[in-house]
Amino acid sequence: MADTTGTGANEAILRAAGLRITRQRRVILDILQQAAEAHPDAAEIHARAVDIDPRISLATVYRTMRALEESGAIQRHAFEGGPARFEHADADHHDHLIDLDTGEVIEFKSDRIEAIQEEIAARLGYEIVHHRLELYGRKVK
Numbered sequence: 001m002a003d004t005t006g007t008g009a010n011e012a013i014l015r016a017a018g019l020r021i022t023r024q025r026r027v028i029l030d031i032l033q034q035a036a037e038a039h040p041d042a043a044e045i046h047a048r049a050v051d052i053d054p055r056i057s058l059a060t061v062y063r064t065m066r067a068l069e070e071s072g073a074i075q076r077h078a079f080e081g082g083p084a085r086f087e088h089a090d091a092d093h094h095d096h097l098i099d100l101d102t103g104e105v106i107e108f109k110s111d112r113i114e115a116i117q118e119e120i121a122a123r124l125g126y127e128i129v130h131h132r133l134e135l136y137g138r139k140v141k
């Protein structure tokens with residue numbers, strides 16, 4: 001069953017971004033919303049998109065991802081050692097830990113880290129507009 005709430009919200013996001021609402025854009029935004037914490041790459045998004053609409057090509061996915069990223073509707077992550085990964089921009093702010101052995105992307109949030117970053121920026125005379133924090137690690141055995 002299609003998530004109509006998500007689709008409606010995604011249409012509003014496209015409208016707010018000044019993007020024409022196309023079926024491809026809606027399909028891709030819906031996929032990213034449903035993927036939640038999965039951070040799929042373009043090939044994974046394409047595989048899911050084809051299940052919904054077999055006419056969507058990988059080139060279309062790349063083109064659509066670029067437009068959505070430029071509009072701020074999605075976030076692109078260039079994690080080390082892998083393809084670009086994407087997530088819906090309406091996710092609550094969080095940081096990422098990347099497992100170097102499996103490539104798994106784990107989300108976390110720390111109020112302490114957020115506070116320390118604010119403190120450092122203020123000390124340097126800045127206010128933070130946005131930030132990204134990536135930890136790369138191996139699971140302790």
Ligand SMILES: [Zn+2]
Pocket residue numbers: 037039087091094095096107
């Ligand atoms: Zn994330």
